[in-house]
Amino acid sequence: xxxxxxxxxxLDIRLAGRSETVYSQVAASELYAIKPTDFHGLVPKVTVNVxxxxxxxxxxxxxxxxxxxxxxxxxxxxVVAVNRGERRKVLEVVVKADGxxxxxxxxxxxxxxxxxxxxIEKLLExxxxxxFKQRPYNIVAxxxxxxxxxxxxxxxxxxxxxxxxxxxxxxxxDFQAGLDVLAKIAPxxxxxxxxxxxxxxxxxxxxxxxxxxxxxxxxxxxxxINHVNPINAGEKVLxxxxxxxxxxxxxFSKGELDFSRVVVVVGSEIKRKSYVRTxxxxxxxxxxxxxxxxxxxxxxxxxxxxxxxxxxxxxxxFYDSQVTVIPEGDQYEFMGWLxxxxxxxxxxxxFTAWLTGNKEYVLNTNTHGEHRAFVxxxxxxxxxPMDIYxxxxxxxIMAQDIDKMIELGIYEVVEExxxxxxxxxxxxxxxxxxxxxxxxxxxxxxx
Amino acid sequence: MKALRNYIDKVKPxxxxxxxxxxxxxxxxxxxxxxxxxxxxxxxxxxHVRDAVDLKRNIIVVVLALIxxxxxxxxxxxxxxxxxxxETATFWETFGYGFLTVLPLLIVTYVVGLGIEFSVAQMxxxxxxxxxxxxxMLIPLIVPxxxxxxxxxxxxxxxxxxxxxxxxxxxxxxxxPALIARAFLFFAYPSKMSGDSVWYxxxxxxxxxxxxxxLSLAGSGNYETYSFNDAFLxxxxxxxxxxxxxxxxxxxxxxxxxxxxxxxxxxxxxVGGAVTAFLFNQFGPDIExxxxxxxxxxxxxxxxxAHLPWMQHLVIGGFCFGAVFMATDPVTSCRxxxxxxxxxxxxxAMAIIIRVLNPGYPEGMMxxxxxxxxxxxxxxxxxxxxxxxxxxxxxxxxx
Numbered sequence: 001x002x003x004x005x006x007x008x009x010x011l012d013i014r015l016a017g018r019s020e021t022v023y024s025q026v027a028a029s030e031l032y033a034i035k036p037t038d039f040h041g042l043v044p045k046v047t048v049n050v051x052x053x054x055x056x057x058x059x060x061x062x063x064x065x066x067x068x069x070x071x072x073x074x075x076x077x078x079v080v081a082v083n084r085g086e087r088r089k090v091l092e093v094v095v096k097a098d099g100x101x102x103x104x105x106x107x108x109x110x111x112x113x114x115x116x117x118x119x120i121e122k123l124l125e126x127x128x129x130x131x132f133k134q135r136p137y138n139i140v141a142x143x144x145x146x147x148x149x150x151x152x153x154x155x156x157x158x159x160x161x162x163x164x165x166x167x168x169x170x171x172x173x174d175f176q177a178g179l180d181v182l183a184k185i186a187p188x189x190x191x192x193x194x195x196x197x198x199x200x201x202x203x204x205x206x207x208x209x210x211x212x213x214x215x216x217x218x219x220x221x222x223x224x225i226n227h228v229n230p231i232n233a234g235e236k237v238l239x240x241x242x243x244x245x246x247x248x249x250x251x252f253s254k255g256e257l258d259f260s261r262v263v264v265v266v267g268s269e270i271k272r273k274s275y276v277r278t279x280x281x282x283x284x285x286x287x288x289x290x291x292x293x294x295x296x297x298x299x300x301x302x303x304x305x306x307x308x309x310x311x312x313x314x315x316x317x318f319y320d321s322q323v324t325v326i327p328e329g330d331q332y333e334f335m336g337w338l339x340x341x342x343x344x345x346x347x348x349x350x351f352t353a354w355l356t357g358n359k360e361y362v363l364n365t366n367t368h369g370e371h372r373a374f375v376x377x378x379x380x381x382x383x384x385p386m387d388i389y390x391x392x393x394x395x396x397i398m399a400q401d402i403d404k405m406i407e408l409g410i411y412e413v414v415e416e417x418x419x420x421x422x423x424x425x426x427x428x429x430x431x432x433x434x435x436x437x438x439x440x441x442x443x444x445x446x447x
Numbered sequence: 448m449k450a451l452r453n454y455i456d457k458v459k460p461x462x463x464x465x466x467x468x469x470x471x472x473x474x475x476x477x478x479x480x481x482x483x484x485x486x487x488x489x490x491x492x493x494x495h496v497r498d499a500v501d502l503k504r505n506i507i508v509v510v511l512a513l514i515x516x517x518x519x520x521x522x523x524x525x526x527x528x529x530x531x532x533x534e535t536a537t538f539w540e541t542f543g544y545g546f547l548t549v550l551p552l553l554i555v556t557y558v559v560g561l562g563i564e565f566s567v568a569q570m571x572x573x574x575x576x577x578x579x580x581x582x583x584m585l586i587p588l589i590v591p592x593x594x595x596x597x598x599x600x601x602x603x604x605x606x607x608x609x610x611x612x613x614x615x616x617x618x619x620x621x622x623x624p625a626l627i628a629r630a631f632l633f634f635a636y637p638s639k640m641s642g643d644s645v646w647y648x649x650x651x652x653x654x655x656x657x658x659x660x661x662l663s664l665a666g667s668g669n670y671e672t673y674s675f676n677d678a679f680l681x682x683x684x685x686x687x688x689x690x691x692x693x694x695x696x697x698x699x700x701x702x703x704x705x706x707x708x709x710x711x712x713x714x715x716x717x718v719g720g721a722v723t724a725f726l727f728n729q730f731g732p733d734i735e736x737x738x739x740x741x742x743x744x745x746x747x748x749x750x751x752x753a754h755l756p757w758m759q760h761l762v763i764g765g766f767c768f769g770a771v772f773m774a775t776d777p778v779t780s781c782r783x784x785x786x787x788x789x790x791x792x793x794x795x796a797m798a799i800i801i802r803v804l805n806p807g808y809p810e811g812m813m814x815x816x817x818x819x820x821x822x823x824x825x826x827x828x829x830x831x832x833x834x835x836x837x838x839x840x841x842x843x844x845x846x
């Protein structure tokens with residue numbers, strides 16, 4: 001096995017509500033939705049109307065700039081709603097399943113006999129192309145671009161994250177088949193955890209495997225890229241998650257369009273924490289039925305750092321393998337800044353959490369303070385294991401100084417990489433939003 | 448607490464836009480968040496949970512860390528006073544005298560400083576920053592006990608307005624506001640800030656009492672007047688909070704354990720100071736030199752300061768206080784980790800150099816820190832420049 005890259009910086013938030021590696025049975029959801037808001041840089045053109053019958057794998061929307069990039073229905077059924085927000089922005093296209101079998105045969109293809117263009121064409125056709133995200137900027141990938149590499153992180157180090165070793169078991173062959181497909185597009189790099197158990201990851205063929213050890217964000221693919229083969233100005237890379245690699249593998253090796261996904265349902269307010277077999281874009285209500293312990297909660301598709309808040313009848317995000325439920329924190333607290341705070345988690349040593357070993361904490365959504373200018377130094381650096389000065393980068397973004405942003409490494413980071421910085425920020429600055437504004441400015445000005 | 452919360456919720460609408468007391472909105476908000484951590488939750492597009500720490504928490508740690516120095520400063524003010532007048536006093540009389548001398552200073556700084564902070568916040572329509580809670584505590588501790596209250600008021604106003612608010616408030620300032628207040632006093636009213644008579648409060652001195660500080664004694668070659676132990680424990684004349692290295696170090700332990708102050712900055716200042724003083728000890732000019740007019744050997748001030756033992760240097764004057772509480776101010780010190788070492792070392796070295804080579808100006812710490820505050824962004828610029836260069840080289844290597 002390759003050498004282990006040990007990351008010293010980082011922080012494991014000791015959040016209560018972890019799941020054992022067990023599956024629980026949940027009735028299949030009736031409604032499914034594809035949310036264009038999950039895809040940055042995609043301008044959706046809805047191509048179905050309410051009442052249309054759709055098959056699994058048939059187009060619901062496509063990108064206005066790149067009509068070949070399709071978002072397809074994960075199930076066979078009927079379009080029941082196209083929900084729009086402000087200025088008629090499409091928020092979600094909802095499909096009601098008709099119970100027909102969910103796997104569709106599109107004909108297997110031998111990857112070895114296909115060239116790069118044919119592989120990309122097949123991925124576009126089957127609606128699998130959006131599984132990739134393109135860096136810099138974390139946007140939907142441009143099918144005509146050249147990519148330096150494809151990166152896959154096979155472990156998620158975020159709080160309460162799913163264990164891909166567990167999820168992938170049974171699909172090892174399809175994962176390898178997926179890797180073979182990806183290798184046609186660009187060289188593939190796989191990042192594994194040094195304590196990981198799955199042979200599918202550590203013995204992956206035809207790819208470069210790198211082993212990582214350390215706290216979150218060691219599992220963030222951006223951090224791994226920075227240590228393996230950093231992105232320079234002008235370069236583009238793709239990233240993709242393990243479950244999507246399996247889905248791509250099945251398309252080519254078996255000819256199956258498989259939209260099934262495993263998600264983990266976790267959080268301090270969940271009664272039965274477990275893994276659930278479901279389908280892309282499923283409504284979460286069945287998973288949460290009689291499963292939430294208190295009234296005032298926040299339901300998050302994804303993890304507590306980067307996920308999206310959804311209503312109790314909301315839908316899974318396209319890239320999410322996790323549903324987290326934590327208490328809302330909309331209460332006042334008397335002299336909270338002065339109290340000893342034995343029940344509060346903090347990376348800073350001004351609370352007692354650093355002395356309590358492995359004790360887990362129930363965290364709510366309170367901001368624990370008001371927005372301020374940057375005051376404390378070296379707190380963002382401590383949780384970003386990259387050779388980047390985060391505070392200087394954020395200040396350059398706030399000043400909209402594009403040259404400085406490039407010099408300081410904005411090409412190498414996306415929101416999830418710096419989510420921990422936002423968590424620890426004493427001044428409660430919305431750093432993910434700051435970075436997104438910077439990335440959007442870069443797309444507009446530099447492209 | 449429920450009743451208090453209910454009362455606040457009841458009167459709150461009066462202070463919101465459109466309410467009767469709309470003009471006091473920031474003030475109200477300041478008190479409300481002081482009493483109750485706000486109920487705001489994390490918004491979409493960002494993290495859903497946040498660290499429990501906030502700026503108030505950090506500031507309160509600094510204030511707590513200053514308490515030992517403050518209490519000892521009160522006692523020592525009384526101790527020095529009764530020492531000057533030759534009277535005997537009990538512990539509580541001594542402490543009481545100091546308490547009554549220092550308390551008005553504290554009240555004046557907080558009232559003036561917070562008054563300005565509140566009005567500026569209101570003018571800008573912003574929330575009130577808690578930064579002054581620490582500054583307001585620092586200012587009384589770095590002035591002589593005898594300083595007139597109105598001078599402290601003027602200095603506090605000057606520093607809050609011109610060292611902080613004009614730059615944009617807490618987090619935006621270039622120089623440490625408390626040190627600016629002291630520098631203002633020092634240059635505007637030098638007779639009240641140094642010399643031999645300002646450290647003791649009112650009263651008649653007994654015969655033979657000189658009242659010189661350890662630093663000015665050292666300049667005349669008489670540093671042994673105060674033993675290392677006295678200087679370390681703090682029973683020497685000096686600004687209210689600066690005399691006891693022990694009390695300051697207790698605060699330092701709190702700051703370092705909680706991580707509120709950077710150990711890199713703090714230790715570097717001590718190392719820089721010790722090494723520079725040690726070098727002067729070894730290679731400094733002779734203590735005595737020939738005065739051509741009288742033809743006699745006389746004490747040379749530069750030589751006398753140069754041969755002040757390096758350990759003594761660290762415990763007299765404002766060295767300890769500056770290293771622990773002033774140099775470590777995160778806003779005005781370097782913000783890169785490598786920069787903090789350089790920043791600290793240079794402060795320590797500069798403070799000793801000013802003390803030794805400029806005997807007319809005994810206290811080098813204040814100016815050393817202000818000088819390095821000025822250069823901190825420059826140091827950071829070069830440190831970050833290396834990161835930028837690394838990234839550019841990587842692009843070149845790839846082509």
